[in-house]
Amino acid sequence: MVDEPPRGVTGLGWLETLRGRLYGRLLLLLAVGLVFMTLAGLDILSPWIGALAYGAIVALAALVPETTESAAGVVSGGSQGELAFADAVRHFADALPDPAVVLDARSVIIHLNREARHHFPGVVAGTPIAFTLRSPQLLSAIEAARLGPAQTIELHQTVPTETWYKATIAPLLPGAQGKDGILVITLQSLTEAKRLESLRTDFIANASHELRTPLTSLVGFIDTLLGPAANDKVARERFLGLMRGQAARMSKLIDDLLSLSRIEMRQHVRPITPVDLGPLLREVAEGLQVQAAETRTRLDVRLPEGSVVVSGDRDELYEVFENLIENAIKYGADGDNIEITLTPDTGRTGFAALVSVVDHGVGVAEEHVPRLTERFYRVDAESSRKKKGTGLGLAIVKHIVTRHHGLLAIRSQPGQGTRVEVLLRK
Structure with missing residues (x-):
């Protein structure tokens, strides 16, 4: 007898079961179809009759369950105990917060919970x-779990994206009458933990490298002053100036690291103090006038009439615009103008202000733009170090803007300069 959907099984789960049966009998259906096509080609069988017969066979293949499905409780005529056990298996798997897959004694999938279907769309019951x-x-772990204790492995997949899971394979009710052989695989995602571990490792390596370079220079200068240049006043003054520059570079790097750490500690607490952006931008520009003059750059601050107030932390927003304008001076506008524009009408619901910083420098290639806010990422590392960049400025900007629930956008093309926009909320 053809089975009907058991109680507690949703329409979506029933359709998935039918699809799984067809998939499991795919080779048989293809063989039957080939036979019908051959008979029709030899005029032994009418094409219409063959098509109807094949359709009937496909329907039966979808509706008639396999014996392996008895463990899932979808076999017609199963005992009340078997049906109750099947419902318990499904409810148990569906109650788990992590992906769960239930296997029968032949390692055929008899049930997947919602999380498993979401994380593994290609897996079919x-x-x-x-x-x-x-x-x-x-x-191998599945076979080992059938013969001994539960097994735990790390499952690494690279398609369609790179993911890691902690997979635990354990028997369900081992030794129960008629139920032995059923396994439950639970999968706990390790992808985010692996990503954070990789970021932490890269961060430590980059920070160590950035500190080691000026330290090595300082040790070399000290050795020179203690040795060949001990009595050379001209060399001593030159080396002391270089040492001061390297010490300033390390101090700036440590300040940026501490700033980044402070921001991350308060990342999930949005500041709500009213901040008037007009006076703030004017103050930032005035503080960078000397640096701009050294590169023959003019800062063009364009402010609207009246106040433009947003919710935020004034010191952190000062750091955002100081970093953006300083970057434009260093890398983008040697001998040209930098436009700093405040626009109160953002055209975006919920946002009160748009601040843009535009330079007309060399710009950067499109493939570099998404990575500019990564810690220590530099398009040209040597040039950045010569200009006393730490590689953390835009990372700090990104974290502060995120803490303010704002948006950061960077657009750049080689030879056409760079445009950075910051959207801030009321």
Whole structure:
């Protein structure tokens, strides 16, 4: 008898079961279809009759369950105990917060919970797990779990994106009457933890490298002053000036690291103090006039009439615009203008102000733009170090803007300069 959807199974789950049965009988259906096409081609069978017969066979293949589905409780005529056990298996898997896959004694998938369907869309109920999760380590752990204790492995997938999971394979009710052989695989995502670990490792390596370079220079200058240049007044004055520059570079790097750390500690607390952006931008520009004059750059501050007030932390917003304008002076506008524009009408619901900083320098290639806010990322590392850049300025900007629930946009093209926009909320 053709089975009907058991109680507690949703329409979506029933359709998934039918699809799984067809997938599991795909080779048989293809063979039957080939036979019908051959008979029709030899005029032994009418094409219409062949099509109707094949359709009936496909329908039966979808509706008639396999014996392996008895563990899931979808076999018609199963005992009340089997049906109750099947419902318990489904409810147990569906109650888990992590992806869960239930296997029968032949390692055929008999149920997936919602999280498993979301994380593994290619995994289909009714098919052997070896067909969809092609991991030799996972298959070995499944076999080991059938013979001994629960197994735990790390599952690493690179397609369609790189992901890591902690997979635990354990028998469900081992030794229960008629139920042994059913396994439950639970998968805990490790992707974010791996990403953070990689970021932390890269951060430590980059910070160590940035500090080691000026320290090495300082040690070399000190050795020279203690040795060959001990009595050379001219060399001593030159080396002391260089040492001061290297010490200032280390001090700036440490200040940026501390600033980044402070921002991250308060990342999830949005500041709500009213800040008038007009006077703030004017103050930032005045503080950078000397630096701009050294590069023959003019700062063109364009402010609207009246006040433009946003919610924020004044010191942090000062740091945002100081970093953006300083970057424009260093890298983008040697001997040209930098336009700093405050616009109260952003055209975006919920945002009270748009601040743009535009330079007319060399710009950067499109492939570099998404990475400009990464810590220590530089388009030209040597040029950046010569201009006393730490590689942390835009990372600090990004974190502050995120803390303010704002938006940061960077657009640049080689030879056409760079435009940075900051949207801030009321």
